[in-house]
Amino acid sequence: MTQTTTKVLLIEDNPGDADLVRLRLVEGQSPVKVNCVSRLSDGLASLTSDTPSVVLLDLNLPDSRGAETFRRVMEHSPNVPVVILSGQDDEALAMRAVHSGVQDYLAKSNLSSKHLERAIRYAVERQALLRSLEIAQKQQLEFKNQFLSHVSHELRTPLTCIHQYVTLLLDGISGPVTPDQADHLKTVLKSVNQLHAMIRDLLEATRAESGKMRIEPRCVALGELVQQAVAMLRPTANEKNVGLEIGMDQRLPLVHADPDRVLEVMINLMDNAIKFTPPDGGVMLQASMVDADPSSVYVSISDTGRGIGPEAKALIFERLYQDPESVDNNRSGLGLGLFICREIIRLHEGRIWVSSEPGQGSTFTFTLPVYSLAKLLAPVVTYQDSLRPSFVLVRIELTPLTNPPRGNWKETWQQCLEVVRRCVYLDKDLLLPPMGTSGTTETFFIVASTDLQSSGIMTTRIREQLERVPDLKTKCTLTITTVPVEIPSAGEAVALPERVQSVADCVTRMIMATRERQQLSAGKSRRDSN
Amino acid sequence: MRRPKILVVDDDPDLVRALRLRLRANNFEVATATDGYSAIATAQKERPALIILDLGLPVGDGFVVLDRLQNNDALAGVPVIVLSARDPQSNEERALKAGAAAFFQKPADNDELMNVIRVSLGAANEQPAPWPS
Numbered sequence: 001m002t003q004t005t006t007k008v009l010l011i012e013d014n015p016g017d018a019d020l021v022r023l024r025l026v027e028g029q030s031p032v033k034v035n036c037v038s039r040l041s042d043g044l045a046s047l048t049s050d051t052p053s054v055v056l057l058d059l060n061l062p063d064s065r066g067a068e069t070f071r072r073v074m075e076h077s078p079n080v081p082v083v084i085l086s087g088q089d090d091e092a093l094a095m096r097a098v099h100s101g102v103q104d105y106l107a108k109s110n111l112s113s114k115h116l117e118r119a120i121r122y123a124v125e126r127q128a129l130l131r132s133l134e135i136a137q138k139q140q141l142e143f144k145n146q147f148l149s150h151v152s153h154e155l156r157t158p159l160t161c162i163h164q165y166v167t168l169l170l171d172g173i174s175g176p177v178t179p180d181q182a183d184h185l186k187t188v189l190k191s192v193n194q195l196h197a198m199i200r201d202l203l204e205a206t207r208a209e210s211g212k213m214r215i216e217p218r219c220v221a222l223g224e225l226v227q228q229a230v231a232m233l234r235p236t237a238n239e240k241n242v243g244l245e246i247g248m249d250q251r252l253p254l255v256h257a258d259p260d261r262v263l264e265v266m267i268n269l270m271d272n273a274i275k276f277t278p279p280d281g282g283v284m285l286q287a288s289m290v291d292a293d294p295s296s297v298y299v300s301i302s303d304t305g306r307g308i309g310p311e312a313k314a315l316i317f318e319r320l321y322q323d324p325e326s327v328d329n330n331r332s333g334l335g336l337g338l339f340i341c342r343e344i345i346r347l348h349e350g351r352i353w354v355s356s357e358p359g360q361g362s363t364f365t366f367t368l369p370v371y372s373l374a375k376l377l378a379p380v381v382t383y384q385d386s387l388r389p390s391f392v393l394v395r396i397e398l399t400p401l402t403n404p405p406r407g408n409w410k411e412t413w414q415q416c417l418e419v420v421r422r423c424v425y426l427d428k429d430l431l432l433p434p435m436g437t438s439g440t441t442e443t444f445f446i447v448a449s450t451d452l453q454s455s456g457i458m459t460t461r462i463r464e465q466l467e468r469v470p471d472l473k474t475k476c477t478l479t480i481t482t483v484p485v486e487i488p489s490a491g492e493a494v495a496l497p498e499r500v501q502s503v504a505d506c507v508t509r510m511i512m513a514t515r516e517r518q519q520l521s522a523g524k525s526r527r528d529s530n
Numbered sequence: 531m532r533r534p535k536i537l538v539v540d541d542d543p544d545l546v547r548a549l550r551l552r553l554r555a556n557n558f559e560v561a562t563a564t565d566g567y568s569a570i571a572t573a574q575k576e577r578p579a580l581i582i583l584d585l586g587l588p589v590g591d592g593f594v595v596l597d598r599l600q601n602n603d604a605l606a607g608v609p610v611i612v613l614s615a616r617d618p619q620s621n622e623e624r625a626l627k628a629g630a631a632a633f634f635q636k637p638a639d640n641d642e643l644m645n646v647i648r649v650s651l652g653a654a655n656e657q658p659a660p661w662p663s
Binding site: 149153154156157159160161163164165167168171173174192196203207212214402404405406407408411 | 609632635646
């Protein structure tokens with residue numbers, strides 16, 4: 001029987017030790033080819049150019065020492081088995097290495113060729129087994145995710161039918177129903193909605209697990225989302241006689257986040273808070289800044305419920321976790337809500353945690369990254385290490401003629417955004433990322449490095465180009481406004497980054513003022529139409 | 531005034547029946563089809579003002595139907611509302627790009643659905659207005 005040659009990469013800086021190992025390898029029964037290098041960097045290069053069957057690794061090399069050495073080898077080539085050659089003094093370290101995935105360790109002091117051969121053969125076999133196990137696990141996960149996604153789709157079909165017929169009855173379309181019957185039907189509908197929410201969570205959790213969950217971050221004023229979340233949960237809270245309060249820092253910065261997803265997290269956390277708060281208790285939604293972490297906004301939801309024990313606290317964000325002491329055990333859901341919240345926040349590069357003492361209520365807190373306008377503005381508002389002389393803020397508002405807007409509104413405003421993008425000078429104007437819809441009005445802002453007089457050329461061009469978008473005039477009204485950015489005068493002593501920051505602050509204040517005005521008028525038109 | 535006609539396309543006859551009842555109660559005339567092929571044939575014969583379309587259909591799925599409608603001069607202007615159990619993340623954008631006016635995932639909120647039907651019908655009937663100042 002012909003044996004395949006085992007390719008050994010020996011990384012060892014002591015020439016005596018290297019010779020000894022080489023000798024023992026050649027003495028063995030099976031054919032080996034040894035490549036010996038004395039530095040880790042050479043070892044890594046060799047791993048790239050000619051993958052060996054196994055790495056024999058000394059931990060203390062001229063360019064790396066201790067745990068760092070095996071960590072770097074395994075990071076570089078996770079699929080190549082590693083056997084450590086340890087001196088007398090570093091056996092504890094070698095043991096640690098085995099715990100972190102190294103296949104074996106051999107003491108250099110008593111190295112026989114039989115030992116060495118056996119260690120290498122087993123290391124190669126074990127690594128191959130681990131590899132196929134990993135592949136099988138991955139396939140299994142993929143299969144499970146496909147299965148869940150298929151199941152949740154199939155469950156929707158009969159659920160839709162139940163939903164349709166129950167609402168036909170409830171709406172009196174199939175004839176009059178008695179108050180008792182209506183009450184029973186409402187109970188059915190409530191269960192249908194719960195089932196629907198569970199199916200949605202199942203699909204969402206599957207997506208999160210397989211890395212297919214997506215977010216579309218925009219520049220978002222958190223205050224509007226807070227108001228929306230509270231408005232949506234007010235009826236649930238009132239029904240249970242739980243107070244709902246908002247505590248907002250008045251001048252919160254804008255955040256960089258997906259508004260729909262953040263709203264989902266707030267609603268989920270508030271819904272839980274209301275669920276676990278006894279009647280006459282209270283739930284508080286707060287958004288604030290923390291001095292120690294100026295790059296994040298902290299959103300917290302506190303309740304006056306029974307609190308969470310330390311054991312539950314450690315597991316509460318895990319998939320399928322359910323509090324064994326849940327008040328409403330028969331209706332506690334799948335235990336996916338907080339897992340989904342955590343995944344959404346993780347995609348925003350934020351953090352989420354809970355603090356609670358049993359009997360004292362709980363506070364769930366998450367962070368979102370502050371939207372840094374100064375960082376975006378710096379390249380366009382400066383020229384040769386100084387601030388450009390004047391800036392204007394151009395505001396383009398698209399207000400749909402109907403509510404809800406006709407056709408595919410998102411596609412329409414995205415098309416407009418593309419048109420506007422083509423009208424700005426990349427080196428001295430900045431089209432800000434979309435700000436999120438207020439009411440239904442979509443607003444784009446441009447910070448232009450020009451004065452009020454010269455900005456007319458740009459706004460005329462934008463208007464002309466937008467008017468060419470097919471059918472736009474049947475869908476919305478267009479308003480373009482230009483306002484100078486009044487920067488507080490600064491002495492020569494003020495550094496450039498601070499001056500850029502003051503432009504950013506000024507622009508932010510103007511944007512916030514626009515948002516407030518739009519919200520007021522959106523609220524007014526809602527009241528008018530009621 | 532004549533009641534606008536809506537074509538409901540879905541392979542679940544129970545759901546088709548329920549939608550027909552609801553749409554009639556909302557003052558619409560209703561035509562129905564349960565597969566992709568008869569959807570096109572019925573649309574050509576009945577000339578609906580709007581189509582409610584499922585995606586998972588036998589004999590030509592919803593995307594095939596959308597494509598045929600877009601390439602038929604007589605039917606290209608008819609607004610289509612997709613009502614499907616499929617995942618919006620992978621289907622909504624595709625449906626809208628293929629010419630759908632809106633995408634609803636099943637089960638959809640009835641009020642929202644009726645609202646979008648009315649708005650889509652209004653948009654299809656109106657002449658372009660001069661640009662409001």
